Amino acid sequence: MAAREYGQYSGVTQALELVGERWAMLIVRDLLVGPRRYGELAAGLPRIPTNILAARLKELQAAGVLRRAPHSRIIVYELTPYGRELEPIVLALGAWGFKALADPRDEQIITPDSMTIDLRAAFRPEVASRLPATAYAGRFGQAELLIRVDGTVLDVQRGDGPADLAFATGPGIRRLITGELAPDRAISTGIVEVLGGHRNLLGRFANTFHLAA
Incomplete structure (x- = not known):
């Protein structure tokens, strides 16, 4: 054997x-x-x-x-x-592992592909279907993603582009996605920096992407 x-x-x-x-x-x-x-x-x-x-x-x-x-x-x-x-298995595994995430160690980074899968795992199509189509330009550390949500369809691509809300963040985005921090608090504490567009759309982002802690 x-x-x-x-x-x-x-x-x-x-x-x-x-x-x-x-x-x-x-x-x-x-x-x-x-x-x-x-x-x-x-x-x-x-x-x-x-x-x-x-x-x-x-x-x-x-x-x-x-x-x-x-x-x-x-x-x-x-x-x-x-x-x-394996896709639903990987997404479920990511959502399960998200519950155990703490603050990152110094050597831990966010990659474009890892963040893309985390967003897929956190995506709530039943919520997004009731919201207007929205584009987000997110900078997650060194990873830049253009995130488009249209009804139940999520499209995440590398790079920048026209967006209704542009923001920069890091591993602290976990605290927004899990609901630990309200959107306004995430902005006021510097966890999320609004770079352009409508800052109130961060609340829509938090409703669209959510994973229980």
């Missing part, structure tokens, strides 16, 4: 044998945002050793979770339909 096998015949153990190795689920998380080149995956997971990244990609490809595909004359990694079935 291989060292990574658990010796049990069950769906849970099989799943863990496929994606339970360290870094595997974070690779899946980032590929849920979109296809990535090898270098982009490495940049999004700055502490992963290159040999581990190569090994995990090979293992996940062999398991049918991801594949290599040509894209604009370059090779990217993308999830297969089987791999994309």
Whole structure:
């Protein structure tokens, strides 16, 4: 029996044998945002050793979770339909883990893909469907995201663009998303800095993206 096998015949153990190795689920998380080149995956997971990244990609490809595909004359990694079935699991895992988040350590950062998945996990389409379409330009540390909400549809892209509300924040955004801080208090304490647009829309953002602490 291989060292990574658990010796049990069950769906849970099989799943863990496929994606339970360290870094595997974070690779899946980032590929849920979109296809990535090898270098982009490495940049999004700055502490992963290159040999581990190569090994995990090979293992996940062999398991049918991801594949290599040509894209604009370059090779990217993308999830297969089987791999994309992990999306609700990853979002649920993110929402569960959000409950245990405390203040970040000095070496912890927010990446564009990690924040995108956190926003997907926190998105409340049943609330958004009752609100006007809104665009937010969010700067989360070094990660810049353009967040568009139109009814039950959430679209998150890297970069900047026209927005109804532009704001800058950091890991403290957790306190707004969990409801620990009211929007006005988040602004007055400097957790969120309004850069442009209508500051009252931060309340709409907090209603649209919410995870219980």
